[in-house]
Amino acid sequence: MSEVSTKALVRATDLAKTFDVSAPWLNRVLEGQPRMLLKAVDGVSFEIEKGKTLALVGESGCGKSTVARLLVGLYEPTRGGFEFDGEDAHAAFKTPEGRKLRRRIQMIFQDPYASLNPRWTVEDIIAEPLREHEILSDEPAIKERVGELLKSVGLSPLDMVKFPHQFSGGQRQRISIARxxxxxxEFLVCDEPTSALDVSVQAQVLNIMKDLQRQQGLTYLFISHNLAVVRHVSDQVGVMYLGRLVELADKHTLFDTPRHPYTRMLLDAIPKMHDTGKARTPVSGEVPNPLNPPSGCAFHPRCPHANARCSSERPKIQTLAGVKVACHAVEEGRI
Known part of the structure; x- marks a missing residue:
């Protein structure tokens, strides 16, 4: 077993989720429609070491948020599995002991306006997990713990009597982090936690998350489509395209020497300070319909390096010079 896998707190193996998005049975019979299956995630594998951050990036609809929901048990995998601290997490979620595991894995959602109950005070919102998991039952102790949590995210214990509508977006996201x-x-799944916030507020929230990671040894899966944010927070980066991982590398390697043509396309589209006046390369083409994905490599209709093999044979993810990449052109040395 490799050194990395012995230290991995989180290990996803061939994780897949397929949704049945067919029309109702009667419509299908009367109109002769086939069943429609959407492969939202199709065989994703990765590991995250304790105290590290893996970021998943890609365009909208590539399956990032589905991976997040699979890891916290909101979805059941169609195939594959997820181990947490050496234990089969999805099997454990179904048992009475699964409550202990749920304590150790938490999620921060994308929209701070939708994820907080508007009728509850901040105290009730943050205290709910303490009561639900029976961590504390004494009301003064709960109040004290809520105050500590608010302080840890840069808010005041005096804020606990307020309601969510009395806070800005950035403050609401801090309340979500406190909860x-x-x-x-030990493991936080962060589903685009800053995408609904202004840029200056994003930086504040990200810095709080980095500080908390250092202080508490937290492990993060960070979902984002913003590569500048990813560069700031991650140790490793996985690039997803149409439900599959196409490249997985440590942050510096991926940003300095991207291998997969899709990764290169995403990085070329980022504005750079020293390239003022230089035309940026836009991300060309459209993401294909996931209900009817292209044959072979799903990226081949948009890829400048595609050949006949790319359109007929799906590339397997391989480790080349320490980088995991699924691309025939890279494997054959054409790029």
Whole structure:
């Protein structure tokens, strides 16, 4: 077993999720429609070491958020599995002991406006996991813990009597982080936690998350489509396209020497300070319909390096010079 796998806190193996998006049975019979299956995630594997951050990036609809929901048990995998600290997490989620595992894995959602109950005070919102998991039952102790959690995310204990509508977007996301930290989790799944916020506020929230990671040894899966954010927070980066991982590398390798043509396309589209006046390369083409994906490599209709093999044979993810990449052109040395 490799050194990395012995230290991995989180290990996803061939994780897949297929949704049945068919029309109702009667419509299908009367109109002769086939069943429609959407492969939202199709065989994703990765590991995250304790105290590290893996970022998943890609265009909208590539399956990033589905991976996040699979890891916290909101979805059941169609295939594959997820181990947490050496334990089969999806099997454990179904048992009474699964509550202990749920304490250790928490999620921060994308929209701070939708993820907080508008009728509850901040105290009730943050105290809910403490009561639900029976971590504390004494009301004064709960109040004290809520105050500590608010302080840890840069808010005041005096804020606990307020309601969510009395806070800005950035402050609401801090409340969401405080709620996620209430159970002393080890692994946080962050589904685009800053995408609904202004850029200056994004930086504040990201810095809080980095500080908390250092202080508490937290492990993050960070979902984002913003590569500048990813560069700031991640140790490793996985690039997803149409439900599959096409490249997985440590941050510096991926940003300095991207291998997969899709990764290169995403990085070329980022504005760079020293390239003022230089035309940026736009991300060309459209993401294909996931209900009817292209044959072979799903990226081949948009790829400048595609050949006949790319359109007929699906590339397997391989480790080349320490980088995991699924691309025939890279494998054959054409790029």
């Amino acid at each position: 996620a930290l209430a159970t002393h989790p």
